[in-house]
Amino acid sequence: MTDLITRSVPDIDYLSPKLFDDLGIVQTIVANDTVYVSGIAPLTDASGELDVAGTTLTEQLVYVLGVLERSLAAVGVGREGLVAWTIYTTDVPALAECTPILKDWVGAHPPTSTWIGCSGFIHPQQLLELTATAVVS
Known part of the structure; x- marks a missing residue:
């Protein structure tokens, strides 16, 4: 059964493999034809510390959408393979204002979507996190 599951932390200019290892998680899992993308935070650890990428x-x-695109591409999937995403945010009204960005990003292949308001994240200046599911076509 485990030969049908591939776990990876692709080299996509995101967080370091060591950080994923320290957290006991991976960035992507491909199980059969389904791709699961771990929560993508607007963070970088290039300085050796967790820094937030952007203030708004x-x-x-x-x-985060750039990291999602690179995560999918690393396992051979384009935007058209995205079937669902969940976006967690500390500011649902501000996320609602970003609907044109989300709509433009998915283009002709909209996924199912869930938005969840929450009180905070691992970094105090982090405003959102996104998880995604895709299929290999």
């Missing part, structure tokens, strides 16, 4: 929700969302 819009900046953080654009960064």
Whole structure:
């Protein structure tokens, strides 16, 4: 059964493999034809510390969508393979204002979507986090 599951932390200019290892998680899992993408935070650890990428929700969302695209591409999937995402945010009204960005990003292949308001994240300046599910076509 485990030969049908591939776990990876792809080299996509995101967080370091060591951080994923320290957390006991991976960035992507491919199980059969389904791709699961771990929560993507607008963070970088290039300095050796966790730093937030952008100060506004819009900046953080654009960064997270870039990481999502690279995560999917690393396992051979394009945007058209995205079937669902969940976006967690500390500011649902600000996320609602970003609907045009989300709509433009998915284009002709909209996924199912869930938005969840929450009180905070691992980094105090983090405003959102996104998880995604895709299929290999």
